[in-house]
Amino acid sequence: MPDDSTISDPANDAAHDPVDFDEQAPAPGRDPADPLLDDLTPPQREAAVHVDGPLLVLAGAGSGKTRVITRRIAHLVLRVGIAPWNILAITFTNKAAGEMRQRIAQLVSERQSRALTVCTFHSLGVRLLGQYGHHLGLPSAFSIYDSADQQRAVKTALEALEISTSNFPPAKILQTISAAKNDMVDAPAFAASASDFFTKTVAKVYTKYQEILQNNAALDFDDLLFKVALLFKHHPEALAQLQQRFQYILIDEYQDTNHVQFVIAHALAAAHQNICATGDPDQAIYGWRGANIRNILDFETQFPNAKVVRLEQNYRSTGNILAAADALIRNNRHRKHKSLWTENETGEPVRLVTSDDERQEARYVVERMQELHDKEGMPWNSMAVFYRINSLSRVIEEEFRRAVVPYQIARGTAFYDRKEIKDAIAYLRVVSNPADEVNLLRIINTPTRGISDGTSKVLQAHAVARHTPLFEALHTAALSTGLNARALASVTRFAKALDGWRAEAGLGSDVPGTLVGSSLRGFVERVLRESGLEEHSRTDKTDTDGERLANLGELISSVQQYEDELAAADEPELTLAAKLQGYLTQVSLVADVDSVSADQGAVTLMTLHAAKGLEFPVVAIIALEDGLLPHQRARGNEQEMEEERRLCFVGITRARRRLFMTRARQRTVFGQRMPTIESQFMRELPAGAIEVVDDQASDPWQADESRFAGLSDQRRQAHDMAGQFPPGQMVRHPQFGLGRVLTITTAGAQTRAQVAFNTSGVKTLVLQYANLERVSRT
DNA sequence: AGTTATTAAACGAGC
DNA sequence: TTTAATAACT
Numbered sequence: 001m002p003d004d005s006t007i008s009d010p011a012n013d014a015a016h017d018p019v020d021f022d023e024q025a026p027a028p029g030r031d032p033a034d035p036l037l038d039d040l041t042p043p044q045r046e047a048a049v050h051v052d053g054p055l056l057v058l059a060g061a062g063s064g065k066t067r068v069i070t071r072r073i074a075h076l077v078l079r080v081g082i083a084p085w086n087i088l089a090i091t092f093t094n095k096a097a098g099e100m101r102q103r104i105a106q107l108v109s110e111r112q113s114r115a116l117t118v119c120t121f122h123s124l125g126v127r128l129l130g131q132y133g134h135h136l137g138l139p140s141a142f143s144i145y146d147s148a149d150q151q152r153a154v155k156t157a158l159e160a161l162e163i164s165t166s167n168f169p170p171a172k173i174l175q176t177i178s179a180a181k182n183d184m185v186d187a188p189a190f191a192a193s194a195s196d197f198f199t200k201t202v203a204k205v206y207t208k209y210q211e212i213l214q215n216n217a218a219l220d221f222d223d224l225l226f227k228v229a230l231l232f233k234h235h236p237e238a239l240a241q242l243q244q245r246f247q248y249i250l251i252d253e254y255q256d257t258n259h260v261q262f263v264i265a266h267a268l269a270a271a272h273q274n275i276c277a278t279g280d281p282d283q284a285i286y287g288w289r290g291a292n293i294r295n296i297l298d299f300e301t302q303f304p305n306a307k308v309v310r311l312e313q314n315y316r317s318t319g320n321i322l323a324a325a326d327a328l329i330r331n332n333r334h335r336k337h338k339s340l341w342t343e344n345e346t347g348e349p350v351r352l353v354t355s356d357d358e359r360q361e362a363r364y365v366v367e368r369m370q371e372l373h374d375k376e377g378m379p380w381n382s383m384a385v386f387y388r389i390n391s392l393s394r395v396i397e398e399e400f401r402r403a404v405v406p407y408q409i410a411r412g413t414a415f416y417d418r419k420e421i422k423d424a425i426a427y428l429r430v431v432s433n434p435a436d437e438v439n440l441l442r443i444i445n446t447p448t449r450g451i452s453d454g455t456s457k458v459l460q461a462h463a464v465a466r467h468t469p470l471f472e473a474l475h476t477a478a479l480s481t482g483l484n485a486r487a488l489a490s491v492t493r494f495a496k497a498l499d500g501w502r503a504e505a506g507l508g509s510d511v512p513g514t515l516v517g518s519s520l521r522g523f524v525e526r527v528l529r530e531s532g533l534e535e536h537s538r539t540d541k542t543d544t545d546g547e548r549l550a551n552l553g554e555l556i557s558s559v560q561q562y563e564d565e566l567a568a569a570d571e572p573e574l575t576l577a578a579k580l581q582g583y584l585t586q587v588s589l590v591a592d593v594d595s596v597s598a599d600q601g602a603v604t605l606m607t608l609h610a611a612k613g614l615e616f617p618v619v620a621i622i623a624l625e626d627g628l629l630p631h632q633r634a635r636g637n638e639q640e641m642e643e644e645r646r647l648c649f650v651g652i653t654r655a656r657r658r659l660f661m662t663r664a665r666q667r668t669v670f671g672q673r674m675p676t677i678e679s680q681f682m683r684e685l686p687a688g689a690i691e692v693v694d695d696q697a698s699d700p701w702q703a704d705e706s707r708f709a710g711l712s713d714q715r716r717q718a719h720d721m722a723g724q725f726p727p728g729q730m731v732r733h734p735q736f737g738l739g740r741v742l743t744i745t746t747a748g749a750q751t752r753a754q755v756a757f758n759t760s761g762v763k764t765l766v767l768q769y770a771n772l773e774r775v776s777r778t
Numbered sequence: 779a780g781t782t783a784t785t786a787a788a789c790g791a792g793c
Numbered sequence: 794t795t796t797a798a799t800a801a802c803t
Contacts, residue, residue: 093793122793147792221793288791389790394794445779452779486779591793609791631790647791670789671794783801788794 036071036078036107040064047309048072050276051080054269054303056254056296057278060340061325061653062316062615065278069250070100072276073116074107076248084108084115086247088268092256093591094120096613100252114569117246121261125224126585128231128242135235136227141581143218143429143436144588148422150174150220152438157208168201176202177209181222182258182290184229186210215469217435225260232267243271253613254279254299258290266302275303281336282329285609285647287639297336314340314653316615318347321659323689325652331684332642349691350652352682353662356696357673358392358623361664362399364695365620368660369603370405372618380406383618384604386611386651388629392622393605400603410596410606416587420537420548421555425587427527431501432580434471441470447536450490458482459491474498501527505576520579521560528552559583608651619655621648624663626677648681661685662695 037045044064047057048071059065073089076082091097097118105113119127129138145153154170154177176199180190187210191203213219219227232239249269251257254277257265269275277299284293300306314322322342329335355361365385372378385396393409400407415421423446426439434440441460445451451459462480463473473480474495477488502508504523528534537548562583566574574582593610604616608629623629630644652659667676 120793224793285791286793289793391789391794448780450779454779589793607791633790668794779803781801781803783799785799786797788796 034079036075040068040071041313043309043311044068044071047311048075050307050309051076052272052274054273054299054306055276056299056303056306056308057276057311058296058308058338059278059280059311060314060338061280061283061650062314062322063311064315065252065311066100066103068311069252069278070103070107073104073250077108077112082248084112085117086245087116087250088124088246088248089116089118089250090121090124090252090265091118092120092253092613093593094123094589095591095594095596096252097123120589121257121264122221122224123585123589124264125228126589128228129219129224132231132235132238133227135238136231138219138227139217139433139435141217141433141577143216143433143439144224144585145213145218145220145438146588147174148417149218149438152442153212153216153218154205154209156438157205157212161204161208163201163205168198168205173202173205177206178220178222179290180206181220181226182260184226184260184263186226212438215435216437217433218438222260225258225264229260229263229267232264239267240271243268247272248274248276250276250278252278253283255281255284255293255296256286256289256291257295258292259295262292262295262302269303273303282332282338282646283612283650283653285612285643285650287643310338312339312341314342315344316656317342317653318344318657320347320349320689321652321655321657324350324659324685325649327686327689328645328652328681328684329649332645334639334642348658350659350661350685350689351691351693352624352685353660353693353695354678355662355664357666358395358664358668359399360695361622361662362395365396365622365660365662366399366403366405368620369618370403372658373405378618380601380603381598382616384606384611384614384616384620384654386606386608386619386621386654387623388608388631388647390607392628396605396622400605406600406602408596408600408602408604410593410604410610414592415551415554415595416590418548418551420533420551423533424524424528424552424555425584427501427531427533428524428580428584430471430498431505431507431527432577432584434498434502435469437470443531444494447532449494449532450486451494452487455483455487455491471498497530500530505580507577518576520563520576520583521556523576523580524556524559528556558587562586608647611654612650615654615656617656618658619651620660620662621651622662623667624648624661624679624682625667626679628667629679629681645681 037048040048041064044067047055047068050072057065057068059068069089073087076087077084089097089100091100097120101113101116101118104116104118117124126144129136129142130140133140133142143149151170151174154173155165158165158168158170158173180186185193187203187207190206191200194200194203213223232242246268249265251265256279265275265277277296279296281293281296284291284296287293295302300308317325319342322340322344326340353361353364355364369378369380369383372383373380387393387396390411397407397409416425423443426442429436429439430443441456444456445453458480459473459477460470462477463470466473466476468476474491477483477491477495483491499508501523504518504526534549534552537552538546563579566579566582591610593606593614596604596606608621621629627635629648630641634640634644652661661682663676663678663682665676666673668674
């Protein structure tokens with residue numbers, strides 16, 4: 001949390017920040033020559049000079065929303081004289097928060113911009129809970145569980161309740177729990193309303209899951225919001241304090257807020273009603289995450305007397321791009337009509353490209369971008385490729401690499417998903433919060449140190465029997481029977497190591513943590529070394545040329561960078577423990593887009609979801625195919641289909657000058673080549689704004705022939721095998737019994753068959769291993 | 779205890 | 794194509 005001081009009583013804040021307000025304008029927004037306002041259009045200005053009372057800015061794509069927001073904040077500070085620490089601006093990602101603060105800094109002073117609170121709902125949650133959490137009985141330091149941690153916690157809960165994971169997939173349970181939390185339904189309430197078998201089971205898991213989180217001093221993402229809402233509900237004095245502090249509230253991307261977020265915002269604004277929401281219902285794309293589009297549609301009902309400003313002129317895109325976007329979004333039936341218009345030039349037509357397969361599609365995109373770069377001098381960082389699902393990035397990536405074109409992928413979390421990085425973080429989490437058993441169990445034998453699965457189970461049982469945390473049980477392991485000397489020695493050594501690190505961090509039991517100024521980087525290096533992770537990564541045989549070790553190096557630089565930022569932000573000297581905790585929080589809250597930087601000089605690859613709020617002169621949206629965009633899972637669900645269309649709309653409206661929308665006739669999914677169907681969205685684009693391109697191979701027959709000519713003997717055999725099991729063929733499997741072949745495909749040397757068995761359902765089998773037997777029909 | 783081989787299953791988007 | 798869980802092996 002390098003951005004701001006802690007949230008405290010406004011009176012104190014007022015005392016220690018002597019900003020001068022000599023230069024106040026006579027009256028808000030009256031000065032026609034005001035440089036803050038004179039380049040704004042009338043509706044933009046109307047929103048920017050609004051001071052008190054609720055304000056809703058319905059901002060169409062590319063209508064200068066960010067400009068309005070930053071000007072309004074600057075106006076509040078410079079012209080109205082509102083103290084910057086009384087302003088709270090909530091953005092969708094931390095990166096957006098950083099950029100907004102930076103843009104405001106160019107209008108107000110550096111130090112004034114630093115006094116603003118600009119953050120996401122989740123980081124606001126972390127900060128409020130850090131400060132007021134004790135009211136709810138929360139520990140002062142808690143772990144934040146990401147979805148992997150959540151998954152493990154749910155699995156533990158299922159195990160404890162003796163529920164089979166095959167009937168109740170953890171992911172589905174988590175989704176249900178998450179939805180409940182977003183609607184502010186806690187475990188008892190959920191249990192009370194559970195009617196069917198599935199919900200009743202989830203209710204049990206929900207209860208157990210919360211118990212685990214609590215014992216581990218951990219919160220999941222949803223808790224970061226839910227607990228804040230509960231704090232406001234049960235502790236009005238804390239809420240009153242915050243209402244005092246945050247006199248002016250601004251929430252961006254309001255169309256993607258969920259119920260808890262609404263409750264939080266509503267509570268904070270209840271007293272003064274100075275809430276400004278900005279957003280666009282046509283860009284609501286997070287319904288699956290619990291976002292409720294009604295929040296923005298019902299704003300005027302929730303906040304009576306709200307002023308509504310519509311921004312409908314687009315300054316970003318060419319006429320053709322905007323025409324395509326508008327025509328597409330008009331197909332959504334559940335939508336308030338909104339006209340989007342522009343005075344920009346018509347520009348090039350939107351190109352709809354059909355290639356033979358995904359490789360050719362990727363090549364097409366890369367070649368066009370190279371062309372634009374070489375012939376028109378378009379910088380790499382002005383171009384972007386969007387796709388519906390992450391797995392589509394691979395082919396594109398390969399082609400960029402082959403063409404030696406610099407690119408970056410917006411997957412900030414991918415780095416932290418690597419095994420060695422997760423392990424390293426797990427060590428740090430345990431040091432910071434030894435109650436965190438999910439992470440403790442992760443590292444207890446990683447790298448292997450002689451504590452087997454069995455030993456670990458014994459320790460856990462020991463802990464349960466003695467009603468102590470697992471961390472405690474490590475120290476008292478000698479008291480438990482059944483551990484041999486060797487195992488015991490290993491456990492003791494591990495416990496000693498943990499104690500040593502905690503002592504250095506000032507978290508040990510005997511020394512109170514008052515160490516100030518020591519280097520977090522040095523500490524992390526020590527943990528990596530002494531834990532054996534570094535050595536393990538160095539000698540890992542499965543590692544491809546030292547990549548793991550390099551990743552650990554990168555982790556250390558990220559720690560260093562965090563410390564540098566703290567120093568730059570003039571943070572008062574922090575204890576090592578505080579720095580550690582701050583670093584872990586930051587790591588937990590990184591978003592995928594947070595990793596993209598404009599000055600990389602590289603083409604950006606990202607999902608359509610991540611593209612929200614960004615813009616690029618050149619954009620390619622790939623894989624406009626039925627089942628991918630719109631996605632398979634939205635089929636037959638009108639609401640979801642409309643969300644898919646909005647997603648496509650968001651992608652289109654990111655483009656300023658050039659837009660390519662591509663599709664492949666055949667695509668390899670799950671290692672299987674499948675013919676594709678053009679996305680319906682392609683057909684919804686207006687003929688006048690598009691140009692259809694058929695990117696066909698010069699001689700498709702030749703391509704097909706060569707595919708067969710190149711077959712090895714193994715592959716030929718695979719093809720022969722496929723011939724023996726045509727769809728419809730009855731077969732017998734040693735375990736699954738009788739069944740009927742549904743589909744058959746060859747991929748490389750393998751032949752896969754989908755078989756519907758009479759008793760065990762549909763299975764996908766690899767014929768080379770499956771011992772399938774042909775059965776003739778009788 | 780720990781490593782390696784095999785096999786099944788996953789993939790929807792993310793704070 | 795990659796990952797997670799399980800079996801087999803050292």
